[in-house]
Amino acid sequence: MKFTKRTLYIFLVITITIVVDQVSKIIVRETIEPRTEISIGxxxxxIEDMFILMNVENTGAFLGMGSDLNPTLRLIVLLILPIxxxxxxxxxxxxxKTIDPWSLFAFSSIIGGGIANVYDRIVYGSVTDFFYIDLGGIFxxxxxxxxxxxxxxxxFILLFVSLSKKKKKETE
Structure with a gap:
């Protein structure tokens, strides 16, 4: 693999994504009392009750899905498969080399976020989640x-780029 500006850009986006995520999780773990089985934390x-910070250890994937899987299946689905x-x-x-700049940024962000959460699962056995948004029941x-x-x-960026390319092809 030749090390180019493009390669540097990819690894820079991935690294910044991981660092921002891990620093935010360290701050949350050190400053916010976690939710446990016996405490709501x-x-x-x-921003009032619309944007809330809390400390929740998620042993599953998105919205806790997979947290009740047996340990072997959880290892496969939440660690091996994502890696x-x-x-x-x-x-x-x-x-x-034909990937457009927006898609390159999007894929790099996805990889960085994925690595950050996989890292948590390996090191801590769970992923630290802490943002919650409630816009009065609307969202x-x-x-x-x-x-x-x-x-x-x-x-979202990949979806937008894909739809833009599709619309551009339809108008040509």
Whole structure:
């Protein structure tokens, strides 16, 4: 693999994503009382009850899905499979020079967020989630973290780029 500005950009986006996520989780773990089986934990309203910080250890994936799987299946689904997929995506973006800049940023953000959450599962046995948004029942999220924000942002960018390319082809 030749080290180019493009390769540097990919690894820079991945690294910044991981660092922002891990620093935010360290701050949350050190400053916010966690929710446990016997305690609801600390809830810190940032913008009234619409944006709340809390400390929740998620042993599953998105919204806790998979947390009740047996240990072997959880290892496969939440660690091995994501590592393999992230490796393939990284290989793809490093080798396919036709990927547009927005998609390159999106894929790099997804890889960085994925690595950050996989790291948590390996080191801590769970992923620290801490953001919660509730816009008066109109829009409500699960509890999430910066890695989730990176993955979701990357997916939205890919969707937007894909739809833009499709619309451009239809008008030609």
């Amino acid at each position: 600390e809830r810190i309203p940032v 393999v997929v992230l490796g393939f995506v990284l290989r793809h973006i490093l080798t396919d 409500r999220t699960g509890i999430f973290n910066m890695a989730d924000v990176s993955v979701t942002t990357g997916m």
